[in-house]
Amino acid sequence: MELRQLLYFLEVARKEHMSLAADNLHIAQSAVSRQISNLEEELGVQLFEREGRNIKLTYIGRMFAEKASIAINALGDAKQLINEYLDPERGSIRIGFPSSLASNTLPQIINAFKKEHQDVRFHLRQGSYDYLIEGIKRREIDLAFIGPVPTHDPDIHTDILFMEYFVALLPKEHPLAAAESIVLRQLENESFVFFPKGYILRKIAEDACLQSGFRPKIPYEGEDLDAIKGLVSSGMAVTLLPEITLLDNIPNDTLVKRVTQPEIRRTVGIISPKNRDLSPSEKLFYDFVIRYYSILSRQQEFD
Structure with a gap:
């Protein structure tokens, strides 16, 4: 053969x-x-x-x-491993990521890394939760940012980088507009717009509603974050999203409200394969990410 x-x-x-x-x-x-x-x-x-x-x-x-x-x-x-052992600073890394980390987390960390390691190349692949996990196992991607971090997969090595909350995104004229925070049960009679079934963010949001004692009405679904935000902006629905997806990106005619009961959270981290060693360039980036968020966490403790 x-x-x-x-x-x-x-x-x-x-x-x-x-x-x-x-x-x-x-x-x-x-x-x-x-x-x-x-x-x-x-x-x-x-x-x-x-x-x-x-x-x-x-x-x-x-x-x-x-x-x-x-x-x-x-x-x-x-072949890549040999090239990178000769020069780790000129390697290539395939990075997977979900849409919820595309506009802030991913560009922020890559920008910081490139300031120290200008010649490392990145191939970026956006995908669903299951795609990122399977992509790591099948060697289709080298490292992946993911949330929530999988906890019981024997083939995946995980590191939690930070924890974040989900918030409610409401139309500007919503009856709860004046509230500082909301109890999720207060949205029981609302129309929701969520990602389609099979998306992890949909599952987290739905599970939170069920935990609060109601099954959400979901007449609208969207695979694109901007489309979901747009439906809320138009006054047609409300939604629950990770707060990082709204950082410096809150749509016009909408309000962000903290959800206190229950608090909806997810871990965000980086995953890599357990069945192979990282290449020198991958290890360079991986160590940088761990160090970056460790420093960031310590800074936030003093703020």
Whole structure:
């Protein structure tokens, strides 16, 4: 089995079309077909099946593609590791992050890091809670910022960086506008706008409502933070969001209210794989992040 066979196979699996894969690989279609045939012959199984003009992976083909992808990523990691041992300051790091940390936390920490390490490169990948965890396990990303921090995954190393509260975002003319803080039960009869089901921020907010004794009415859903804020700004709904998503970014015609009963909190941290050592560049960034938030925490204690 040759490395090029795996690369050709994975490209055909991605494109589900032999000629499109060949175009992407800048080689003749016949060469791709021949290498796929050789691979199937060596393995003794059929990896693809035809569906009209396209081709799709067979069941065993999907299983093989998953393992082949991990192998190719591992080879890439090995090459990167050698380069970074030669010069950690010129390495490349794949960072995962959720949308809730995109506008403040992530740019803040990368900006601080780049002041000391200008030549380290970043590849940024935004994704859902489950994507970030699986991306770390599958070597698709190197490090990820995440909230809440997973606590019971044996394949993930975790470090909590800080704790933050959820707040209520209300329309400016809401009856509770004059209140300094609110009890969540006071929003029992409101229409909420949340992220769709499956999003961790949706689960945290819904669980808080259930803990308060009511099931929230959710006529609106949005995958984008700005869309959610926009619906609140228009007076159509209320929502619950991590306070960091509103830092220097409170929409017009809205008010932010602290929620006192129950207090809704999440941990925010950084995760890395347990089954491999970090590369020198990754370790450089990882140690910087831990040190940065440790200093920040001590400063806040004295404020």
